Amino acid sequence: MPPDTSGKAPARRFDDQERQALYDIINNRRDVRNEFRPDPVAPATLRRILAAAHAAPSVGLTQPWDFLLIRDPRRRADVHAAFLRANAEAEEMFEGHRKALYRSLKLEGILTSPLNICVTCDRNRGGKVVLGRTHDKNMDLYSTVCAVQNLWLAARAEGVGIGWVSIFRPQDLRDLLGIPDHVEIVAYLCAGYIDELYTKPELEARDWRARLKLESVVHEEGWPTRQPRDAADAARCE
């Protein structure tokens, strides 16, 4: 027989147990702030998690991401100081009881996790004209977010928690990590082994915001008829 040069093979089928394992990982993933163990993530485990991230889909196969591993406590202390500055500004944007509730939330694990990972998007990767990015330049950013989600799920499968911290002035992070202008910061993640987890989003458990009903965000054939915003929001909640 001539060699098969199509690059295709029969699509692998996954049995019920394998399928369920994937859904379990998705549904048991949490944003982690408090629950990190201090011991370092084993190098082989970290490599598998990063390989999962690197296996993400990307526009034109550009793979625009880089993963900056930040372990040095002094560097993380500087990042934490940048978070504190931004968080003080953020707090002022909320009013009344929301402000008090915001203040009581723990929104990062920069120092308590053993590893921070900054995921960036190189906006020049792939050259000037990129297949699939010709009419919407943001596609490279969306690709990078796909990598972040792969990383988050693979980490969960490995017993490693991930917490996303976005309360920074981006320029602060840029300066601290030496990130050039043509590279966008997509995610700053805290990572470490976990023993305990919230069973639902912490923001839901703390009454910050409710989970929306699936039916309220699925629409046939286009955008649903307009409703006043408050009524639409209330109708969406479970």
Ligand SMILES: Cc1cc2c(cc1C)N(C[C@H](O)[C@H](O)[C@H](O)COP(=O)(O)O)c1[nH]c(=O)[nH]c(=O)c1N2
């Ligand atoms: C882009 C982006 C940015 C942030 C987040 C997430 C994402 C996707 N989340 C986590 C977020 O609050 C959390 O995902 C939701 O509350 C849902 O909870 P679970 O992830 O299901 O636990 C988050 N959490 C936090 O404590 N501080 C933060 O700055 C951020 N920033």
